[in-house]
Structures are given as structure tokens and as C-alpha cells.
Amino acid sequence: MTASLAIDPARLRDPALRPVADKLQRGERLDRADGLRLFRSPDLLGVGHLADAVNRARHGDRVTFAANQHINPTNICVLRTTCAFCGYARLPKEAGAYRYGLDQVLAESDRADGTITREFHIVGGLDMQAGLAYYTEMFRALKARHPQVHIKALTAVEIAHIARIEKMSHEAVLLALREAGLDTLPGGGAETFSAAVRAQIAGKKLGGAEYIEVHRTAHRLGIRSNCTMLYGHVESLEDRLDHLAMLRDLQDDTGGFLAFIPLAYHPDDNALGAQLGRQGTSTTGYDDLRTLAVGRLFLDNFQHVKSHWIMVTPALTQLALHFGVNDIEGTVVREKIYHAVGARTPQGMALDDLLRLIRGAGKRPVERDALYRVVREFDGPGEGSEAPAAALAGA
Ligand code: V47
Numbered sequence: 001m002t003a004s005l006a007i008d009p010a011r012l013r014d015p016a017l018r019p020v021a022d023k024l025q026r027g028e029r030l031d032r033a034d035g036l037r038l039f040r041s042p043d044l045l046g047v048g049h050l051a052d053a054v055n056r057a058r059h060g061d062r063v064t065f066a067a068n069q070h071i072n073p074t075n076i077c078v079l080r081t082t083c084a085f086c087g088y089a090r091l092p093k094e095a096g097a098y099r100y101g102l103d104q105v106l107a108e109s110d111r112a113d114g115t116i117t118r119e120f121h122i123v124g125g126l127d128m129q130a131g132l133a134y135y136t137e138m139f140r141a142l143k144a145r146h147p148q149v150h151i152k153a154l155t156a157v158e159i160a161h162i163a164r165i166e167k168m169s170h171e172a173v174l175l176a177l178r179e180a181g182l183d184t185l186p187g188g189g190a191e192t193f194s195a196a197v198r199a200q201i202a203g204k205k206l207g208g209a210e211y212i213e214v215h216r217t218a219h220r221l222g223i224r225s226n227c228t229m230l231y232g233h234v235e236s237l238e239d240r241l242d243h244l245a246m247l248r249d250l251q252d253d254t255g256g257f258l259a260f261i262p263l264a265y266h267p268d269d270n271a272l273g274a275q276l277g278r279q280g281t282s283t284t285g286y287d288d289l290r291t292l293a294v295g296r297l298f299l300d301n302f303q304h305v306k307s308h309w310i311m312v313t314p315a316l317t318q319l320a321l322h323f324g325v326n327d328i329e330g331t332v333v334r335e336k337i338y339h340a341v342g343a344r345t346p347q348g349m350a351l352d353d354l355l356r357l358i359r360g361a362g363k364r365p366v367e368r369d370a371l372y373r374v375v376r377e378f379d380g381p382g383e384g385s386e387a388p389a390a391a392l393a394g395a
């Protein structure tokens with residue numbers, strides 16, 4: 001996978017990590033038993049050191065982000081009562097239900113000021129009134145108004161929903177959306193693939209194998225995509241590894257995934273959080289850092305591992321840059337999905353604050369476009385006007 005990794009054996013305090021380190025040095029792929037060792041090791045810093053070594057060999061000190069904008073056109077969703085972890089969806093007549101008309105989508109698309117938006121991230125509910133025409137009209141209008149903006153839109157679950165209500169194949173839906181301006185697919189809707197977990201948290205949602213099939217079809221058509229894993233609810237560590245293995249297998253076949261994004265479960269204002277008695281208790285920082293690090297180490301065929309600062313906080317995202325993460329969620333502008341389930345983070349972040357976050361971790365910010373092509377390289381810490389991050393040096 002990589003030439004020689006800068007692994008310092010003295011930084012591995014858990015002997016169980018040594019054979020994993022040896023495999024990494026030999027460029028060998030980790031198996032599930034290795035993955036479990038990483039998840040179970042008490043030596044979080046050792047796990048982080050391994051992930052950091054692999055990440056540095058690929059990306060050095062560079063950390064990428066996109067000037068992006070989230071747009072959620074409808075929160076009306078037929079699965080509102082069966083996705084127990086979701087606090088965003090509403091039934092059509094329920095208080096708070098909304099579906100934007102085209103004018104509202106365009107007004108939302110104009111909200112970013114100061115920074116040039118390069119990517120719209122568009123996801124929403126499974127709304128019976130939002131079929132293919134709703135999205136093709138939206139994408140055409142957005143491209144006409146913002147020709148420079150890449151459209152990353154509609155999860156595999158939404159693609160399957162449109163296919164069902166329009167009685168079309170997944171391929172036909174993807175082709176029609178691409179013709180209207182869709183560029184890539186976001187990774188949402190994966191949750192945890194295990195059928196038993198899915199039955200408990202998202203009983204009626206598209207299954208794991210079908211999620212993989214939609215992405216496989218997109219990749220075959222040349223549409224790149226992201227993938228996610230929702231963790232920290234009822235899943236086991238084995239479930240997480242099965243999930244990661246399914247993503248790795250598809251990536252072996254197609255190479256179509258751009259980034260892996262672990263999503264930390266937020267228990268507030270959703271039925272699952274109440275059922276588990278978990279309100280007010282999100283995932284721990286330990287679990288967040290470890291899951292990102294294991295993602296980096298297990299998914300050896302993925303270039304990018306992204307931390308979603310909205311879910312795990314900007315402070316933890318800074319630390320994650322030393323646990324295998326090379327990419328962070330961008331400016332976002334107005335986030336709604338996690339703010340419906342108790343996220344206390346800002347709904348968006350100014351470009352200067354993103355730069356400060358990255359430099360503050362001793363890293364060099366790089367603005368990218370949606371396909372990870374470099375838009376702008378920024379000074380690293382201490383090179384420009386920013387003071388060096390002395391406290392973090394050598395972290
Ligand atoms: O699939 C819903 C998650 C996802 C909760 O591809 C929750 O670049 C935590 O996938 N606690 C949608 N998570 C968002 C998503 C995403 C976000 C940012 C970037 C990208 C990308 C993708 O949000 C859903 C679900 O897994 N979600 N409710 C909750 N209570």
C-alpha cells in the first residue's frame with residue numbers, strides 16, 4: 001500500500017497492536033480479527049499512531065475541505081415512523097413539515113456570502129410528492145444559476161425511492177439525474193448494514209446489499225460517491241467490521257468511492273434515543289477517534305477519510321487530524337439534520353474558521369473541489385499570518 005511507514009514501536013503500548021503494525025509495514029491488508037484488535041485495544045494513542053502513520057504516508061500534512069453548502073429540500077418522509085434514529089423527518093401533515101418550491105431552493109442556494117460555493121450537498125426525506133421531475137428541475141435551475149457548483153445529491157435510499165415511485169430502474173434514474181446536473185452521490189443512508197441492526201433502527205429502509213448495489217450502479221456509470229457508517233447506537237463491533245468489509249469489497253470492484261465518513265449517532269429528539277434512555281449522551285470522543293482511525297486502517301483502498309465536525313465538534317475534528325483523518329466537512333452554511341437531533345455545534349463555519357481549525361492542529365489547509373482536485377493551497381501553520389500552533393507541535 002505505502003512505502004515505509006513512520007511507525008515507532010515504542011509508541012505501541014498494547015502488544016496486541018504489534019502484529020497489526022507489522023502487517024501495515026509489509027503493506028498487507030488487515031482482516032477482521034485485526035480490525036477487532038484495533039477496536040478493542042485499550043491503547044487508543046497506539047491505534048491513532050498507526051492510523052496517523054498511514055495517513056501521513058498518503059497525505060503528509062495536507063488537510064482538504066470544500067466550500068460547500070447543504071440544502072435539504074424536503075423533510076417529508078414515508079419512513080418517518082420507522083427510522084427510529086431520525087429526528088429530522090415529518091409526515092406530510094405534521095407540524096414542521098416542509099417541501100421547498102424551486103424559488104425557495106434557489107433562495108437557499110444564494111445564502112453563502114463571502115466564500116464561493118463549489119459544492120451543493122442536497123439530501124432530504126422520501127417524499128411521495130418529490131419524484132424525478134422535482135429533482136431534475138431543481139438541478140437544472142441550480143446549474144443555470146451557479147454554473148461553477150458541483151451537485152452532490154440524493155443518497156442511495158433516495159435514488160431507490162425515486163425509482164420505486166417512478167417505476168424506473170436505479171440506472172435510469174441515475175442517468176436522468178446526471179443529465180439534469182447531478183455530479184456525485186453523498187454517502188448517507190448506509191446506517192449500519194447488519195440486517196438485525198437495521199430491523200431495530202430502520203426497519204423499512206433500503207437494505208445494506210441494496211445500498212451497495214445502488215452505489216455499484218452509480219460507479220459503473222462513472223458517478224463517484226461517498227459512503228458512511230452510523231455508529232454508537234445498538235450495533236456491535238463485529239457489525240461495524242462487517243459494514244467496513246462490504247464497503248472495502250465494493251471499492252475493490254469499482255474504485256468509485258471518494259471518501260468514507262463515519263457518522264456519530266446523536267440520541268436527542270429521536271425515538272431510538274428515548275428507547276435506549278440515552279438522551280444527552282452522544283458517542284464518546286474515544287469512540288469517535290477510534291472509529292475514524294480504524295476506518296483509515298481497515299479501508300486501505302480509500303484515499304479519503306472525512307470527519308464531520310458538525311457531529312463530533314470542531315475540537316474533536318482537530319484531534320482527528322492526528323488519528324488518520326485527511327479531510328473535513330466544509331463550510332456547510334446551514335445544517336439541519338443533526339440540528340434536529342441535538343447537535344450543539346454551529347450550523348456552518350466561515351472559511352477563516354476552517355483554516356484556523358486546520359492550522360491549529362499543525363496541518364496545512366487545502367481547499368478542494370467535490371472530486372478532490374485542488375482549488376487553493378493555503379499556508380501551513382506559522383508560514384503566513386497565523387501564529388504557529390506551539391501547543392500542538394509534535395502532537
Ligand atoms: O443517513 C440521521 C444520519 C445521514 C441521525 O457524503 C443521524 O459527504 C446521527 O450522510 N444521529 C445523512 N446521524 C447525512 C450524511 C452525510 C453528511 C455529511 C456529508 C456526507 C457526504 C453525508 O445522517 C443519514 C443518517 O445516517 N443521521 N439521524 C442521528 N440521530
Ligand code: SF4
Nearest residue numbers: 077079083086089125
Ligand atoms: Fe426519512 Fe432518512 Fe429520516 Fe429515515 S433517516 S426517516 S429515510 S429522512
